Amino acid sequence: MAENLEKKLKVLSAFLDIDRSIGANLELKKVSKILTEKLISVTGCNGCAILIINGDKIDVISESGFLKNFDGVEFSSSMPAIKYIIESKSGIFTNDLKNSKIASCVPDGCNMNSMICEPVIVADVVKGIIHLDSMKNNAFDEEDLSFVRFIAGEIALALERSLIYEEVKNLSVIDSLTGLFNxxxxxxxxxxxxxxxxxxxxxxxxxxxxxxxxxxxxxxxxxxxxxxxxxxxxxxxxxxxxxxxxxxxxxxxxxxxxxxxxxxxxxxxxxxxxxxxxxxxxxxxxxxxxxxxxxxxxxxxxxxxxxxxxxxxxxxxxxxxxxxxxxxxxxxxxxxxx
Known part of the structure; x- marks a missing residue:
């Protein structure tokens, strides 16, 4: 009971911090870094990453808690788990990864046992993925999933804002007739x-x-x-x-x-x-x-x-x-x- 109450307070505090910290921030990387920190704090996951999808290219714009750094690691929309999320517009939530429907996607030697992957949807298109994992079995509950979905909504809003910001920024440096720099x-x-x-x-x-x-x-x-x-x-x-x-x-x-x-x-x-x-x-x-x-x-x-x-x-x-x-x-x- 006390643990449950403590978690609810943590989630409420995170909501307030997110609202105050992000505000009208237009820089997607900064927003994602704040959200990654909150996800780790609330869910207690071992690793957390936010991926942005641009066509076949996938960029990790924020990550924390992984044993291996993602610099130089290439992700593709053809990877089975990512492909499933993009095509179904559905997430993956499992507390027993090795016996789940995506067990075949888990590489040998992987010590993950619980995982949440939630799509970030903008204009009915999957534009990003939030990934959380834990070495524990039964590490996540429905409350964690709800919080991750809330974060996915925040990232979708941040993505829309940043795209508009980039468009306006480009207009300020591009010659409207020739398309060259001004x-x-x-x-x-x-x-x-x-x-x-x-x-x-x-x-x-x-x-x-x-x-x-x-x-x-x-x-x-x-x-x-x-x-x-x-x-x-x-x-x-x-x-x-x-x-x-x-x-x-x-x-x-x-x-x-x-x-x-x-x-x-x-x-x-x-x-x-x-x-x-x-x-x-x-x-x-x-x-x-x-x-x-x-x-x-x-x-x-x-x-x-x-x-x-x-x-x-x-x-x-x-x-x-x-x-x-x-x-x-x-x-x-x-x-x-x-």
């Missing part, structure tokens, strides 16, 4: 790259790129075609650069490219390749509107630390080089040179 994101990334290079004595380069005679194309073909051209050229840049390189819409028909770990000599090679790809590409309507009959680009190039130590110095140097490229006939690359 100027705000560029300034943030440049600051971080300068700090990194300053610390580790590394180099990076920047391109300022302008579409030659874009106004003529836009005026002749209309704004919709002009928008389509901006999107197409942005996409070409992304396809022909490394994953670590970042492309931003700087404004109007100007783009900025950030090339980490790239010195001036190697950056020139990349710039020449981009210039050549655009010049060789056939764009709709270019013959009618462009003075040369072709869509081309001009590129201004600057590098850290040769051309500046601050963000504004690097951008100004690339912009100055771009102005020179346009002044000398366009469809060319100019390198900033002090």
């Amino acid at each position: 100027r705000r994101k560029m300034e943030e990334d440049l600051e971080n790259e300068i700090l990194r290079c300053e610390r580790y004595k590394r180099e990076f380069s920047v391109f300022m790129i302008d579409i030659d005679w874009f106004k003529k194309y836009n005026d002749y073909h209309g704004h919709q075609k002009g928008d389509d051209l901006l999107k197409e050229i942005g996409s070409i840049f992304l396809k022909n650069l490394r994953k670590v390189d970042k492309v931003y819409r700087y404004g109007g028909e100007e783009f900025l490219v950030l090339l980490p770990e790239t010195n001036k000599r190697n950056a020139i090679i990349v710039a020449e390749r981009l210039n050549r790809i655009i010049a060789q590409k056939k764009f709709e309507g270019e013959e009618e509107s462009q003075p040369s009959g072709k869509i081309t680009i001009s590129i201004g190039l600057s590098s850290y630390p040769l051309d500046g130590l601050r963000k504004d110095e690097i951008i100004k140097a690339a912009d100055s080089a771009l102005y020179r490229a346009k002044s000398h006939g366009r469809n060319r690359i100019c390198v900033f040179n002090n």
Whole structure:
């Protein structure tokens, strides 16, 4: 009787703590860590993990109490127990694991005897799993199961909030027309790259790129075609650069490219390749509107630390080089040179 009362008080205290601790917290990992601690405290389980499902990929975003660390361990939606939970949208609750319906899923040498696995459901889709286990037989009761289900609901809410938060966050750094990063994101990334290079004595380069005679194309073909051209050229840049390189819409028909770990000599090679790809590409309507009959680009190039130590110095140097490229006939690359 006293033990039962103590557990009820523990559960009630956990409810209040969860409400106070989580509140409007939008970071899923922080929320999950708090919930993992509460699950262990209330149920007395040996191990607890919260898994998030994203297609075939499964991430352990919080775990505690296991003998083996989950770093580097890969989980798959094709694993029998996980597959069962995803397909049935039902949990697993057993106090005698080796004689349960999922006994065949238990690896040799496993010392688990009791287990709860509860799905986290968002919009009628299993988006996560809460896993608890214990070495004891009959370690969990219906009250534990109810508490785990309450936690599953909290995680579902946290997931929905975090997805909305990520969407809003992305909107604040993505250019709505091209889908590239915007100027705000560029300034943030440049600051971080300068700090990194300053610390580790590394180099990076920047391109300022302008579409030659874009106004003529836009005026002749209309704004919709002009928008389509901006999107197409942005996409070409992304396809022909490394994953670590970042492309931003700087404004109007100007783009900025950030090339980490790239010195001036190697950056020139990349710039020449981009210039050549655009010049060789056939764009709709270019013959009618462009003075040369072709869509081309001009590129201004600057590098850290040769051309500046601050963000504004690097951008100004690339912009100055771009102005020179346009002044000398366009469809060319100019390198900033002090």
